[in-house]
Amino acid sequence: MKKKIIIIAVVVMAFIGFITWKCFGPTTNFTAKSKYVLIYSGNATKEAILSILTKDSITINFSFFNFLANRLHYWNNIKPGRYKIDNGESIYSIIQKLKHGEQEPIKFTINKLRTAEGFAALIGKYFECDSANFYHFLSNLENIKKYNVDTQTFLLAIIPNTYRIRWNSSPEEIFKRLWEEQKNFWNTNNRRNLATNLGYTTQQIYTLASIVEEETNKKEDKGLIASVYFNRLQRGISLDADPTIKYALHDFKMKRIYFKDLEVKSPYNTYKNKGLPPGPICTPSIQTIDATLHAPKTDYLFFVARSDFSGYSDFSSNFKQHKKYAQTYQKALDTLMAKKKLKESIKKDTNIVSH
Numbered sequence: 001m002k003k004k005i006i007i008i009a010v011v012v013m014a015f016i017g018f019i020t021w022k023c024f025g026p027t028t029n030f031t032a033k034s035k036y037v038l039i040y041s042g043n044a045t046k047e048a049i050l051s052i053l054t055k056d057s058i059t060i061n062f063s064f065f066n067f068l069a070n071r072l073h074y075w076n077n078i079k080p081g082r083y084k085i086d087n088g089e090s091i092y093s094i095i096q097k098l099k100h101g102e103q104e105p106i107k108f109t110i111n112k113l114r115t116a117e118g119f120a121a122l123i124g125k126y127f128e129c130d131s132a133n134f135y136h137f138l139s140n141l142e143n144i145k146k147y148n149v150d151t152q153t154f155l156l157a158i159i160p161n162t163y164r165i166r167w168n169s170s171p172e173e174i175f176k177r178l179w180e181e182q183k184n185f186w187n188t189n190n191r192r193n194l195a196t197n198l199g200y201t202t203q204q205i206y207t208l209a210s211i212v213e214e215e216t217n218k219k220e221d222k223g224l225i226a227s228v229y230f231n232r233l234q235r236g237i238s239l240d241a242d243p244t245i246k247y248a249l250h251d252f253k254m255k256r257i258y259f260k261d262l263e264v265k266s267p268y269n270t271y272k273n274k275g276l277p278p279g280p281i282c283t284p285s286i287q288t289i290d291a292t293l294h295a296p297k298t299d300y301l302f303f304v305a306r307s308d309f310s311g312y313s314d315f316s317s318n319f320k321q322h323k324k325y326a327q328t329y330q331k332a333l334d335t336l337m338a339k340k341k342l343k344e345s346i347k348k349d350t351n352i353v354s355h
Helices: 002-024 046-055 062-071 091-099 116-126 131-139 141-147 171-186 191-198 202-215 219-235 242-249 259-263 286-293 319-354
Strands: 034-039 081-086 106-109 162-165 302-305 313-316
Touching (some): 046 062, 081 091, 106 116, 219 313, 302 319, 313 319
């Protein structure tokens, strides 16, 4: 009798050990360091989750997953979201993570944005809400006026940076998070006070910085270009900023601005309208915003790209000197374009002969 009891005890212990191992031991069925489980808000069902676990080879013990999920009452507590499952995790650990909504935020980077369509496309690429839903949110003034922006100035709420936000965040939650980060940005490093000391609002500095951003990639020139625009604003001279013409025409690939382009009817045409445009034309980088805030005091009123095509600019305080620089650049550009045209012509003729 005693021997029988021992055998039963051993069997029971072995069974308990087996169940424990199945529930708390490694269960993943993939070789990568980790995988992600995406549970969509509109499809947070038991069937959908079991399908995901099967399709993505998350676990090899589906029956035990279901067994433990039932006992932990998970199926009544499904939370949509993006969950990171590490290689070697147990069924218990996975279920607890899913049950308590321990999501892995999306890490996404905002660089340069120009339009609502571009912004929506970026959000749709990373988040559960698609680009159409986000664009609809952004296009509705009632949704964003509480953030002191409108459908033309929404870029003011965005500071290019890397953010971590929940994958299943709503369009409003995403926009609000960016807006709050923008507020923190201006309150950091004395930026708000610097803008005030210059005689401008943070929105105006951002708008001016967006023009500088489109003018140059050279760090050394950003502050100098900002100084040119500050000088023009202070003297009541029109900004005459070519990037605003591209924005007005919504042609961001334009290489050259022609006189006919300057006739475009738009509040963003800074050749026709004095002062700053009604809003930013892109999202300027932090470096450009800071360069604008710390622009040196100069007497420059003009600048033009250097004739060596280095990306740097030549600056002038009078039109006579500026005209000289501009003519030199124009001559160099015409020569370059002629060479390219000749090269393309030779290539075309070569292709014809080869046939």
